[in-house]
Amino acid sequence: MSSHAAVRAAIGDNAPYDVMRVRQDFPILSRTVHDKPGRAGKPLVYLDSAASAQKPRQVIDAMKRFLEEDYANVHRGVHFLSQRSTDLYEATRDKAAAFLNAPSREHIVFTRNATEAFNLVAQSWGRANLKAGDAVLISGMEHHANIVPWQLLRDQIGIALKVVPVLDDGSLDMDAYADLLTDDVKLVAITHASNVLGTINPAKEIARLAHARGKTVLFDGSQAAVHGPVDVRAIDADFYIFTGHKLYGPTGIGVLYGRKEILDRMPPYQGGGDMISSVSFEETVYREAPYRFEAGTPPIIEGVGLGAAIDYVTALGMDAIHAHEQRLLAHAMDRLKDVDGLRVLGTAPAKAAIISFTVEGIHPHDIGTLLDRAGVAVRVGRHCAEPLMDRFGVGATARASFGLYNTEAEVETLVEAVKATKSFFG
Numbered sequence: 135m136s137s138h139a140a141v142r143a144a145i146g147d148n149a150p151y152d153v154m155r156v157r158q159d160f161p162i163l164s165r166t167v168h169d170k171p172g173r174a175g176k177p178l179v180y181l182d183s184a185a186s187a188q189k190p191r192q193v194i195d196a197m198k199r200f201l202e203e204d205y206a207n208v209h210r211g212v213h214f215l216s217q218r219s220t221d222l223y224e225a226t227r228d229k230a231a232a233f234l235n236a237p238s239r240e241h242i243v244f245t246r247n248a249t250e251a252f253n254l255v256a257q258s259w260g261r262a263n264l265k266a267g268d269a270v271l272i273s274g275m276e277h278h279a280n281i282v283p284w285q286l287l288r289d290q291i292g293i294a295l296k297v298v299p300v301l302d303d304g305s306l307d308m309d310a311y312a313d314l315l316t317d318d319v320k321l322v323a324i325t326h327a328s329n330v331l332g333t334i335n336p337a338k339e340i341a342r343l344a345h346a347r348g349k350t351v352l353f354d355g356s357q358a359a360v361h362g363p364v365d366v367r368a369i370d371a372d373f374y375i376f377t378g379h380k381l382y383g384p385t386g387i388g389v390l391y392g393r394k395e396i397l398d399r400m401p402p403y404q405g406g407g408d409m410i411s412s413v414s415f416e417e418t419v420y421r422e423a424p425y426r427f428e429a430g431t432p433p434i435i436e437g438v439g440l441g442a443a444i445d446y447v448t449a450l451g452m453d454a455i456h457a458h459e460q461r462l463l464a465h466a467m468d469r470l471k472d473v474d475g476l477r478v479l480g481t482a483p484a485k486a487a488i489i490s491f492t493v494e495g496i497h498p499h500d501i502g503t504l505l506d507r508a509g510v511a512v513r514v515g516r517h518c519a520e521p522l523m524d525r526f527g528v529g530a531t532a533r534a535s536f537g538l539y540n541t542e543a544e545v546e547t548l549v550e551a552v553k554a555t556k557s558f559f560g
């Protein structure tokens with residue numbers, strides 16, 4: 135039995151997940167695309183959730199209601215609305231903590247997105263804890279957001295960047311990883327799930343090996359946190375990062391989980407209002423973590439939206455979402471096997487519902503364009519992971535990524551559209 139078939143068997147065929155009901159929560163999913171006067175459009179088949187997920191009405195409504203009824207600046211006001219606004223915004227910190235199984239809200243720092251969280255760790259933790267000759271160990275399947283901030287730091291203070299190789303099936307080379315945990319490595323910064331290959335990396339084992347040698351461990355959870363349950367304590371992560379807009383929440387807000395003892399010893403990242411407890415021209419005293427990392431007016435409206443998004447996925451159940459997406463993945467992998475010349479990048483046994491593929495003789499951009507004409511939205515290009523493209527010897531891929539609202543019928547539409555693309559170019 136293939137591993138995907140095993141997953142399907144384990145889940146059972148009648149899991150209580152009503153995707154048609156779920157879809158009704160997402161207004162955009164009922165629109166058509168490419169409508170023209172006198173010609174009906176195509177139903178939207180949205181397979182680009184790995185780039186950004188669509189938003190349920192619950193999130194849209196929470197943000198609208200907040201703006202209409204409760205909005206004011208947070209943390210500084212004694213007036214009714216400011217307190218109400220603060221409560222609603224800060225409630226999301228509790229929700230994010232519960233979502234990751236963090237010990238408390240003090241472990242949760244809000245950022246603008248995942249990218250800013252990496253830059254925060256690099257510039258605050260990195261500058262305070264690393265010196266010339268130290269190394270940061272990343273992997274060959276990182277998103278640019280977990281590469282470039284370390285290169286900036288390398289150019290600033292002379293650290294080295296080391297890379298764990300990726301095996302042919304898209305798994306992390308764990309033997310090489312163990313060998314790379316040399317004394318110079320102070321931080322291991324690796325993605326929990328790849329946005330290109332779908333590979334879910336063995337986070338617990340990665341952390342165990344790194345901690346045994348005294349290293350700090352950061353995970354990029356931008357994909358893992360949307361495809362299944364995450365428990366930062368079970369994994370034993372020191373830092374864990376995800377981004378709101380991929381978790382069915384709004385853009386403009388990301389989450390950095392940090393172990394409290396580590397956050398407490400980190401200097402501020404940016405200076406300004408809200409992150410201080412007192413300021414004079416001679417001396418400024420910073421607030422405790424996490425607030426010292428949140429300079430200026432925070433993403434209040436987005437914070438409220440993210441809280442609603444966390445409520446939404448929690449109510450559906452991250453386990454149920456994972457099981458649903460695994461069914462779609464198994465189905466899609468099965469069906470795509472029938473397409474001649476189609477190559478899937480990333481066939482690791484543990485894989486999130488993300489399928490990057492190439493089709494022999496057809497440029498990925500042409501695949502994307504023809505799929506789009508059929509109403510199927512996939513992403514084409516390098517997926518912010520150029521070194522990984524080089525590793526697999528491809529200039530670009532097409533990527534179909536599935537979310538909690540996708541259906542088996544949409545998988546069929548994808549497969550038929552890929553086949554049509556082949557015969558168009560054949």
Ligand SMILES: *Cc1c(COP(=O)(O)O)cnc(C)c1O
Pocket residue numbers: 184185247248249250277279280325327328329354356357377378379380
């Ligand atoms: C999307 C993504 C990021 C960056 O998220 P932003 O919201 O653009 O900051 C980082 N890592 C992975 C794996 C991603 O998929």
